[in-house]
Amino acid sequence: MVRIVHIADVHLGYQCKNVGDKSTGREQDFLHSFQHVVDYCCDPANHVDALVIAGDLFDMADPPSSLVGFVQRTLSSLRQHGILVVAVPGTHDAYGYKSCVYRKGQLEGMHILTSFNEPLIREVSGEKVFFYGAAYIPGGNETLFESFSPFQEEGIHIGIIHGSVGLPAHWERRGQDFQLEEHDIARSHLDYVALGHFHNFKQIQCGTTLAVYPGSLEGRDFSESGERYMVVVDFRGKTPHITPIAVNTRTVKAIDINLENQPLESVSDVIDHIARNYRDPASIVSLNLQGRCQFPLDLEYVRQALGDSFFYLQLKDSTTIVDSTIVSSWKEERTIRGMYVTTLLRKIAQAQGEEKAILEEALKIGVASFMEASP
Ligand SMILES: [Mn+2]
DSSP states (O other): OEEEEEEOOOOBTOOOGGGGGGHHHHHHHHHHHHHHHHHHHHOGGGOOOEEEEESOSBSSSSOOHHHHHHHHHHHHHHHHTTOEEEEEOOSTTOTTSTTOGGGTTOSTTEEEOOOTTSOEEEEETTEEEEEEEOOOOTTTOTTTTTTOOOOSSSSEEEEEEESEESOOTTSOOOTTSOEEOHHHHHHHTOSEEEEESSSSOEEEEETTEEEEEOOOSSOSSTTSOBOOEEEEEEEETTEEEEEEEEOOSSOEEEEEEEOTTSOOOSHHHHHHHHHHHHOEEEEEEEEEEEEEOSSOOOHHHHHHHTGGGEEEEEEEEEEEOTTOHHHHHHTTSSSHHHHHHHHHHHHHHHOOHHHHHHHHHHHHHHHHHHHHHOO
């Protein structure tokens, strides 16, 4: 049986500017996850034949020497263990750049495919395996896959493509992306297509061909939350069977917390509630606070107070104080704060969507200021 490990979008060298002073440690996580994949491949118990990298191994076309050296070291151990390494360039480490790392003849032992017409053909675990991949160059070879057809020879035929298959509604069509459709892949009759470019795991059955995005190995932001995978592909005959295995070093999580119906009488109670129920010092967490709250929350204060409870914490305040006891009592008063809350409550009742959210925010800021002025 032929077994490959398929990864993509490793983004080695990504600068994690979105985790404040934790960026250096976070950058190591990306290296660590890649090393984890390499260690898995090199473990004889796992019987891996080949490691396939479907683009964006690096976050930049011309990575620093230290990073190239790190990858070279992993390539050496993969070679020692007889693991074939096959890769295509991506969009971040694109072949179109003259200074592209894949043009420099470094990365010894990595087979870099640049044209579908020149597949890598290897005898692997007693089977003939064909690896087809290409370097997409914007403005140069947009139609490179349209005329593609695999060799008419017995064996396992694997495509490696960094590009967009179909397009999620929120993605803009961008000139630098290689775009193809499910029917393009179906027409190829390849046995498996190792995809890269979309950062979340997705499998797409295109006719008789299975195409898979493993997703990124580490979440770069909150759109890449949850476990991150390498995909182990076993070919029983020519049919691929996939097993995604989580390999991320750290997890990015987005969690909604409803504060309603909790006995929370002060900001300290909120902080205690979060620390007690959601503490997660190893993870990068975005908490979206929701529901009715009796008082406005000072987010920066809450965030600092929760410091050690998370590797990195982002807070979003979606709570409402419209029905709070304090607002209800003030609106009966013939005072400035009474007029303020009455006016805002009327506007909030009439507003929709974003305007409503802005007015709710204004109510919280105003109430917080009045509370500070006369606690
Ligand atoms: Mn990518």
